[in-house]
């Protein structure tokens with residue numbers, strides 16, 4: 001059983017709450033970097049191994065800059081993510097641009113940055129032709145469809161997913177790239193999500209190695225780049241075990257030796273988001289109300305604006321009441337935010353120690369798809385992010401949103417003046 005711990009002292013969290021106010025997302029830089037090093041070590045048998053951080057997980061340039069110190073690149077899927085990458089000095093083959101339903105200007109920008117452009121569909125060839133773009137480095141996203149349900153690795157239903165293209169279409173793309181004289185051709189897939197078990201993860205790797213061989217046999221092309229996507233899961237629940245990263249690396253090594261003779265220069269990579277930052281981020285929020293009706297409710301000062309996953313997917317996030325980690329869990333609460341949506345609950349019927357108004361509540365595993373997924377429904381504002389650096393120093397890496405930010409796109413008489421009556425810019 002994986003004990004859910006917090007890498008910061010209670011005192012540090014209280015100090016930060018006193019200085020910056022609640023709620024806040026807090027990230028552990030040392031945890032993030034140690035984790036990346038572990039992944040890189042597990043794949044160090046291959047000198048071309050690379051991790052591209054899926055920026056959408058935690059799109060903060062301070063985090064990206066920190067990851068860059070370990071040669072972690074960017075997996076981008078929007079203009080915003082491309083601009084963030086450019087700004088922290090990540091460009092060229094350090095960016096994979098993996099988007100779908102892509103606006104023209106994003107292809108143009110990705111091409112300007114020299115990114116590896118990962119096409120989602122065969123129709124994107126027409127887009128590139130129309131835009132007169134011949135990328136230096138191109139990649140094609142594979143969707144295996146029902147074919148994936150082979151071996152033991154039955155993972156989701158790719159045929160219901162909107163991403164990627166069929167093998168036949170992918171071969172058409174390879175022909176196109178050859179005709180254009182593009183010498184750097186890659187393949188990509190992303191068929192799993194939040195997977196904790198090795199068979200699913202290794203199944204993807206085996207599938208991609210097989211595809212690389214098929215392309216070589218049919219088209220005479222040795223791919224320069226194989227991207228297994230993201231999808232490595234994290235144990236959100238205390239009874240789940242983390243992915244055996246060393247076992248994954250070792251399993252991949254065996255598959256490579258078995259299947260990949262003559263692919264010595266091929267870059268193999270992951271573009272993980274969740275597994276890189278997820279467990280090293282926490283949402284700290286304060287209990288501000290207690291309500292007793294048919295159930296006991298604890299109202300906190302964060303809401304779905306800060307963390308959507310429980311409301312959106314019914315996802316479990318572990319909850320620790322600060323200073324009461326070892327107290328008996330003899331109360332049952334729904335821990336809720338303030339949105340006028342009944343799904344705005346961080347925990348439902350959760351056994352917890354008695355919570356008093358003013359208690360700090362730590363919601364675990366919010367380092368990926370936490371702040372980034374938040375939204376402004378009900379006019380709720382998204383909150384600050386705090387990074388605790390490897391050397392222990394504390395930095396606010398994003399301030400709180402203000403009502404002025406929220407209303408910035410509205411031009412209406414007296415709105416600014418009335419906003420100023422209730423808040424400061």
Ligand SMILES: *Cc1c(COP(=O)(O)O)cnc(C)c1O
Pocket residue numbers: 054056057075077098190193194229230231232271272273274275368
């Ligand atoms: C979301 C996404 C990822 C990252 O997924 P994780 O589950 O966070 O590892 C990687 N690649 C693509 C194309 C994605 O859409």
